[in-house]
Amino acid sequence: MSFFNKIFASVGIGAAKVDTKLERDTVAPGEEIRGVVEIQGGNLEQQIDAIYLTLNTSYIVEKDDKRFHQTGQIDRFRLTEPFTIRPNERKQIPISFRLPSDTPLTIGRTKVWVATGLDVKNAVDPTDKDYLRVVPNQLMESVFNAVSDMGFRLREAECEQAPYRLRRRLPFIQEFEFVPISGAFRGRLDELELVFFPNSSSDMEIMMQVDRRARGLTGLLAEALEMDETNVRVTVSTADIPAMRQKIENVIRQFS
CATH class of the missing domain: 2.60.40.640 (Immunoglobulin-like)
Structure with a gap:
């Protein structure tokens, strides 16, 4: 050699x-x-x-x-x-x-x-x-379709370092940021942010951040103090797919 x-x-x-x-x-x-x-x-x-x-x-x-x-x-x-x-x-x-x-x-x-x-x-x-x-699996796709049907458009999707309170197996999360361009939430929300925490391919937890549009002086003060944002968690599974829009919409309405 x-x-x-x-x-x-x-x-x-x-x-x-x-x-x-x-x-x-x-x-x-x-x-x-x-x-x-x-x-x-x-x-x-x-x-x-x-x-x-x-x-x-x-x-x-x-x-x-x-x-x-x-x-x-x-x-x-x-x-x-x-x-x-x-x-x-x-x-x-x-x-x-x-x-x-x-x-x-x-x-x-x-x-x-x-x-x-x-x-x-x-x-x-x-x-x-x-x-x-x-690409999204069947469950993720149903959530995206539901949000789109409600009049939201995806503005940005990024992977970011996860805060310790949200960290699971990986050191980062993927955040999807939507804005309402039509439908019932246009004028009521500034944006809607979603983070998926899959438990399996057929079951996952969704963290939603509902960012309300400021209305009047009280709303402006709340926005300045970041009190206009609400974080809520909801669990969905493939069994929810037929009524996914209704389930997601009911949650958003509670906090918009």
């Missing part, structure tokens, strides 16, 4: 490469993703300690009055035990994993990607990145 081949492989030149091929790139939270990981051997034999796959997104962090993006790991999977890849050898490893129910949707500027890496001893770890299009 050439001395220079060892040196080149240690910095990634002529070393093994990895490529993940997914059966589909559009998926909803809770659904299964299948595919294969292809490993192509380089110019020399290498010991692969593990193949790992991570599911990632980015979220906004505020610190010292500054906002910046930080990568957040949604999940991590170890795919293999240690093995050896010979020069120019090609291996294919079938993979399957279920997208966690709390995976953010790729709406607005939110991106979700799968990163696959080889853990190679004494060398640069080869990596591969594949972006996913994460």
Whole structure:
């Protein structure tokens, strides 16, 4: 084995490469993703300690009055035990994993990607990145349809660092901000914010922030003191889908 081949492989030149091929790139939270990981051997034999796959997104962090993006790991999977890849050898490893129910949707500027890496001893770890299009599952879609039918339009969707009181498994939450452009709540609300806390693909808790429009001097004072916002939680399941609009509307009316 050439001395220079060892040196080149240690910095990634002529070393093994990895490529993940997914059966589909559009998926909803809770659904299964299948595919294969292809490993192509380089110019020399290498010991692969593990193949790992991570599911990632980015979220906004505020610190010292500054906002910046930080990568957040949604999940991590170890795919293999240690093995050896010979020069120019090609291996294919079938993979399957279920997208966690709390995976953010790729709406607005939110991106979700799968990163696959080889853990190679004494060398640069080869990596591969594949972006996913994460769409609402049936339950989320019914909530979005209900809110839209009430005359709300989505203005913004962002992943932000979660306050400790709202933090669950992940360090961030995805917030959906709606504004009323028609219907009964136009002129009554400034905006409606929703955060989903899935318990499973068929059951979730929704935190709503109902921001009332200021009316008169009292309303202006309340708005200045941020007393015009009400946070309310409601649990919905797939059984609520046929009457989802009525259920959501009843909650909003109580606080608008």
